[in-house]
Amino acid sequence: MKILLLTNLYPPHHAGTYDFRCQTVTDRLRKRGHEVRVLTSNHGISTEQRDPEVERRLLLQGVFGHPPVAGLREIRRFERHNHQVWHESVTEYQPDLVYAWSLDGLPKSFVFGLRQLRRPVVYDVADYWLARGVREDPWLGWWNRPKAPFLHRVFRAGLEIAGYRTHWDAAMPTRTTTVCRRMPEVFAEHPTQAGLPSGAGNPFVFDRIYFCSRTLKQFTAQSNFRVDHAEVIYPGIATQAFFGEIKPSAAPAQKFLIVSPLHPACGVMTAIEAIRHARTCSVRASLSVYGSGESDYIAKLRSFVVQNQLPIEFLPVANMGQDLPAIYRRHDAFIYTAEQDEFFLQRPLEAMACGLPVIAAQTECAREILHHAENSFGYTPGNALDLLARIQELQQQPKLRLAMAETAQAEVCSQFSETNAIDKTEDYLETSRQLWLTSENSPSPGSAA
Numbered sequence: 001m002k003i004l005l006l007t008n009l010y011p012p013h014h015a016g017t018y019d020f021r022c023q024t025v026t027d028r029l030r031k032r033g034h035e036v037r038v039l040t041s042n043h044g045i046s047t048e049q050r051d052p053e054v055e056r057r058l059l060l061q062g063v064f065g066h067p068p069v070a071g072l073r074e075i076r077r078f079e080r081h082n083h084q085v086w087h088e089s090v091t092e093y094q095p096d097l098v099y100a101w102s103l104d105g106l107p108k109s110f111v112f113g114l115r116q117l118r119r120p121v122v123y124d125v126a127d128y129w130l131a132r133g134v135r136e137d138p139w140l141g142w143w144n145r146p147k148a149p150f151l152h153r154v155f156r157a158g159l160e161i162a163g164y165r166t167h168w169d170a171a172m173p174t175r176t177t178t179v180c181r182r183m184p185e186v187f188a189e190h191p192t193q194a195g196l197p198s199g200a201g202n203p204f205v206f207d208r209i210y211f212c213s214r215t216l217k218q219f220t221a222q223s224n225f226r227v228d229h230a231e232v233i234y235p236g237i238a239t240q241a242f243f244g245e246i247k248p249s250a251a252p253a254q255k256f257l258i259v260s261p262l263h264p265a266c267g268v269m270t271a272i273e274a275i276r277h278a279r280t281c282s283v284r285a286s287l288s289v290y291g292s293g294e295s296d297y298i299a300k301l302r303s304f305v306v307q308n309q310l311p312i313e314f315l316p317v318a319n320m321g322q323d324l325p326a327i328y329r330r331h332d333a334f335i336y337t338a339e340q341d342e343f344f345l346q347r348p349l350e351a352m353a354c355g356l357p358v359i360a361a362q363t364e365c366a367r368e369i370l371h372h373a374e375n376s377f378g379y380t381p382g383n384a385l386d387l388l389a390r391i392q393e394l395q396q397q398p399k400l401r402l403a404m405a406e407t408a409q410a411e412v413c414s415q416f417s418e419t420n421a422i423d424k425t426e427d428y429l430e431t432s433r434q435l436w437l438t439s440e441n442s443p444s445p446g447s448a449a
Contacts, residue, residue: 001433003029003036004093006086006110007101008060008129013044015064020321021126021235021344022101028422029429036099039089041106057085061138063105068138075138079172082107095119097433104129108137111204112173120436122429126212126235126343131223134204135186143174144187176203185224206230208432215365216343233428235344236421239353239413244329246355246405249398253357254284256391257331259324259347260338262293267337267361268301273384276308278391285391286311287335290327328354333394333401336360336370339381345369348376349416352408357401359390373400375408 009015011023026036041058042048043066049056059081062068069078090098098121103110111134114121123130134140142148143156143165159165166178175181180203210231211217220227260266268289278285289301289312298314305312315327328334334351341363348358348370360370361381372378377394379386394401414420 001034001430002093002096003034003099003429004089004095004097005036005038005099005101006103006106007038007040008058008103008105009043009064010038010040010054010056013056015043024418025422025425028418029426032422032426034426037089037093037095039086055085055089057089058082058106060105062136066105070138072142075142076168076172079107079109079139083109083113083172086110086113090117090119097122097429097436099124099429102127102129104133107172108134108140109173111206112176115176115205116173118440120432121208122432123206123209124212124425125209125216125220125230127216128219130225131216131220134225135223139172140174141187144183146182146184146188208428208435210428211343213343213365213368215341215368231428233424234416234421235346236416236418237346237349237353237412239417242325242328242350242353243409243413244325244354244356246402246409247332249402251332252284253332253395253398253401254286255330255332256285256287256335257328257333257351257356258287258289258291258335258337259327259351260289260291260336262289262291262298262301264294264297265338265340266291266293267339267381269304270339270361270382270384270387271335271337272301272304272310272312274387274391275310275312277384277388279310281388281392283388283392283395285395286313288313288315288327288331290315290317290324292317324350325354328356331356333357333359335387336366337381338363338366341365349412352376352405353412355405355409357394357405358408359387359394361387373404375404375411377404 005026007022011020014020026038029036038054039058040054040056041060042056043060043064045056059078060066061078069075096119098114098117098119100114100121100123104127148156165174169175183203204225206227209227210233212235214232217227217230217232258268258271260268262268271287275285275287302314328351334348334356336345336348336358338361343365345366348360351358358370358376360366360376360378362378363381370376370378377390379390
């Protein structure tokens with residue numbers, strides 16, 4: 001199958017996100033005999049890149065250091081460039097299926113353009129580009145926001161009366177039909193809770209779509225997008241690379257590890273404060289932090305550690321993919337500290353595959369996979385004393401710690417392996433292609449038998 005994959009970022013130009021899932025899936029599909037071309041942004045390079053496997057030609061706005069576009073002329077230029085590149089790629093490559101990943105920073109009008117293609121389209125949703133990004137899109141918002149400033153509304157109405165909107169819709173769609181003018185269900189300052197209409201009246205139709213977690217699917221549905229039919233395919237991890245021996249219950253649990261991007265919502269400061277409290281309670285515990293991020297926040301963390309003379313070290317970040325398995329194995333337990341939802345818990349799952357017991361901040365998404373006293377210990381996000389209590393519990397209940405680590409490792413290997421995820425993804429793509437072929441070859445209503 002010839003697949004054209006559309007995404008905002010593609011390694012090695014990852015903008016510090018360290019999300020290589022798209023590349024992993026692409027590589028595995030190619031190894032299974034599929035032909036995959038990636039169309040992505042020119043983030044990280046000064047010019048466009050074109051080769052048989054990757055085209056870096058799209059423009060980003062408002063994300064990863066790229067300034068937002070503003071003003072109708074600049075917005076139109078941004079849209080026109082991206083849609084022209086998109087159409088050129090489709091025309092040249094002639095894919096059997098279009099595989100849309102994150103559109104964060106890309107035109108959300110691609111959704112309407114993809115509907116016009118006579119090809120099956122599959123959406124992989126692993127971030128907020130749909131639930132939040134559509135509402136924040138400058139081009140769709142310019143045309144569809146019902147309560148725009150007065151002069152904006154007058155200018156917009158004039159362009160619509162003169163036929164400019166209809167003319168521009170041919171190349172840079174702002175809606176699905178000319179009957180649709182505004183979409184208050186999405187673009188109002190306080191969107192209606194009635195939801196978008198079903199059927200032909202719904203401008204946002206995703207026939208084939210899956211999410212990386214139930215939590216993200218539910219959040220998207222609550223944002224007035226009809227995704228009840230969507231599937232959930234959990235991303236996988238390379239369990240063979242991370243698999244490790246579980247330490248016996250007699251072994252101490254004193255060396256704790258955090259692997260995380262470092263920013264104010266990562267929760268690392270909560271863990272550092274827990275270690276400070278541990279010292280006052282005569283609890284023997286040290287902490288290693290592995291990750292990079294915002295320099296001001298990292299300086300704040302380091303300063304706090306030095307001032308309080310805490311047994312905490314910041315490990316140097318070199319090659320994350322190669323370094324992590326050995327780093328996990330050098331520690332006794334893992335702490336997942338994120339204080340906002342991360343829709344795929346990659347690092348905790350890697351630690352669990354390595355045999356480490358896990359203590360995790362119980363965000364909504366974490367509770368989907370990590371269950372207290374079954375495969376992990378949970379604590380209240382941001383609560384250092386609660387985290388300290390879980391550290392003590394982990395140390396004082398070695399048999400439970402061992403049982404949780406064994407359960408966690410078995411679950412990761414059976415449910416979250418990379419092979420399992422690729423199998424489900426490939427099956428979903430092939431089924432999408434077959435369903436589309438069936439619908440295309442079905443006789444239309446009223447046709448002769």
